[in-house]
Amino acid sequence: xxxxxxxxxxxxxxxxxxxLNGVDLTIEQGEFFALLGxxxxxxxxxINLLAGLSRPTSGKLSVMGYDVMAQYGQARHALGVVPQExxxxxxxxxxxxxxxxxxxxxxxxxxxxxxxEVIESLGLTDKAGxxxxxxxxxxxxxxxIAQALVHKPPVIVLDEPTAGVDVELRHMLWEFxxxxxxxxxxxxxxxxYLEEAETLCSRVALLKQGEVIAxxxxxxxxxxxxxxxxxxxxxxxLPASLKxxxxxxxxxxxxxxxxxxxxxxxxxxxxxxxxVFVEDMQLIEPDLEDVFVxxxxxx
Amino acid sequence: MxxxxxxxxxxxxxxxKEILRFWRVSFQTVAAPxxxxxxYLLIFSxxxxxxxxxxxxxxxxxFLIPGLIMMSVLQNAFANSxxxxxxxxxxxxxxxxxxxxxxxxxxxxxxxxxxxxxxxAVGFSIYLVAICxxxxxxxxxxxxxxxxxxxxxxLGAFGIIAGLWAEKFxxxxxxxxxxxxxxxxxxxVFYSIHSLPEFWQKVSHLNPFFYMIDGFxxxxxxxxxxxxxxxLSVVLVSxxxxxxxxxxMLKAGYKLRG
Numbered sequence: 183x184x185x186x187x188x189x190x191x192x193x194x195x196x197x198x199x200x201x202l203n204g205v206d207l208t209i210e211q212g213e214f215f216a217l218l219g220x221x222x223x224x225x226x227x228x229i230n231l232l233a234g235l236s237r238p239t240s241g242k243l244s245v246m247g248y249d250v251m252a253q254y255g256q257a258r259h260a261l262g263v264v265p266q267e268x269x270x271x272x273x274x275x276x277x278x279x280x281x282x283x284x285x286x287x288x289x290x291x292x293x294x295x296x297x298x299e300v301i302e303s304l305g306l307t308d309k310a311g312x313x314x315x316x317x318x319x320x321x322x323x324x325x326x327i328a329q330a331l332v333h334k335p336p337v338i339v340l341d342e343p344t345a346g347v348d349v350e351l352r353h354m355l356w357e358f359x360x361x362x363x364x365x366x367x368x369x370x371x372x373x374x375y376l377e378e379a380e381t382l383c384s385r386v387a388l389l390k391q392g393e394v395i396a397x398x399x400x401x402x403x404x405x406x407x408x409x410x411x412x413x414x415x416x417x418x419x420l421p422a423s424l425k426x427x428x429x430x431x432x433x434x435x436x437x438x439x440x441x442x443x444x445x446x447x448x449x450x451x452x453x454x455x456x457x458v459f460v461e462d463m464q465l466i467e468p469d470l471e472d473v474f475v476x477x478x479x480x481x
Numbered sequence: 482m483x484x485x486x487x488x489x490x491x492x493x494x495x496x497x498k499e500i501l502r503f504w505r506v507s508f509q510t511v512a513a514p515x516x517x518x519x520x521y522l523l524i525f526s527x528x529x530x531x532x533x534x535x536x537x538x539x540x541x542x543x544f545l546i547p548g549l550i551m552m553s554v555l556q557n558a559f560a561n562s563x564x565x566x567x568x569x570x571x572x573x574x575x576x577x578x579x580x581x582x583x584x585x586x587x588x589x590x591x592x593x594x595x596x597x598x599x600x601x602a603v604g605f606s607i608y609l610v611a612i613c614x615x616x617x618x619x620x621x622x623x624x625x626x627x628x629x630x631x632x633x634x635x636l637g638a639f640g641i642i643a644g645l646w647a648e649k650f651x652x653x654x655x656x657x658x659x660x661x662x663x664x665x666x667x668x669x670v671f672y673s674i675h676s677l678p679e680f681w682q683k684v685s686h687l688n689p690f691f692y693m694i695d696g697f698x699x700x701x702x703x704x705x706x707x708x709x710x711x712x713l714s715v716v717l718v719s720x721x722x723x724x725x726x727x728x729x730m731l732k733a734g735y736k737l738r739g
Binding site: 255 | 486487488490491493494495497498501502505506569572573574576577578579580581582583584734738739
């Protein structure tokens, strides 16, 4: 079985800037994959290369086994891309736009039932006849997702799909994307909400300055952070002996980093010795954000 | 659905979308050019009608009409592809087409065909309005059709080039005002180039718009400044050359695919 996405030694240069520097990545069919990294890490460049919006300086990319350059027709049939920007065609309504998009992929009236299904699933039924200009930002986002799905692609790339979206819509989109994944679609997600990647994605690639600096399952990445965080609300000032462990401070709220759980005893002993009372305490498991911050700082 | 139909459904959809795009704003894209031409006719026929006779037996007002029709055909064919492309690029919705399996050739054909349709729609509308007031003879209808189709095709291709090159509306306006307008106004729409000094006659021969206007006018009156076959050859060669340049730019993804 061909992988959903295969990226081999891809370099992309814009003048002197190396946007991608030898990226290798394989995403299997059916995966829910997160592509993470700070701004300028190369996530969007990589998506553009996959979608054929940009051409690699060197290297190979394929979608469902089809080379994105040599077999662009088949590769683009296999790929649905939800762009990051809220772009739309102001001349048409939602249904017209979806029909046109399906038509570009060679699909006609026989595809209308699927278009209706997508419209309904995304809560766009009431807006199907509304001009794109008149839709709210959230509705435009839904329409963009619908547009990426009209030709039933097996691989779907969502570039920051929940950016600027309210909580309710974000959860609705999560559910919809999870359903697509359950139905067999491969999902590739870029997001700034790390909790989103942690909740949804089974595997994560971290990009930094055009290179993949971590590629593993979400579980393994989380397990790679052995320590825990200790959040304390104190009645006084944190003793100097604990300053080395301090991660964050806001008034008398402190977040300490514990390398191992037995350090908790040491912290409490130091507080007792300094006569500082603990008003509240919380032990927190590391999350993807910690992994992200750690890796970005380390490499 | 046969395979052939499916094969052509992509470019057909893009063509249909481009047609609908200008039809949705037909007051601006069709009715306005008709109105402009009527104003030209009204003013020029009032000022010069009866004083100037360019061809023997052809009143000036009648002489004007084919040139004005062709000028509008060309300007609107150019406007169709160029404005669609620049709008899509500036608004970012060009991505919807770029993400599809449409080839550069299909993209070209769809935009070109839509430009030709708009050019012909505007030209035919002006003709219909004009014949309500003025008797306009049609001597060689095939020449009329040939020049209208290839002329609008040529300007449609030119519009794609301009749309690809321009990155903002300002650049497109410059293209329109400093290239298309002078070439069309100095092409003999309002006069026969035989009325010009010899030097300017020679300069006019370097203007491809002159051949389109003169050949188109020949189709109506059976007389022109030069042979219609020569004009048609110039138009065809220009059309092919511009099409090849456009195809080359599209194939390279010029300002479309980074």
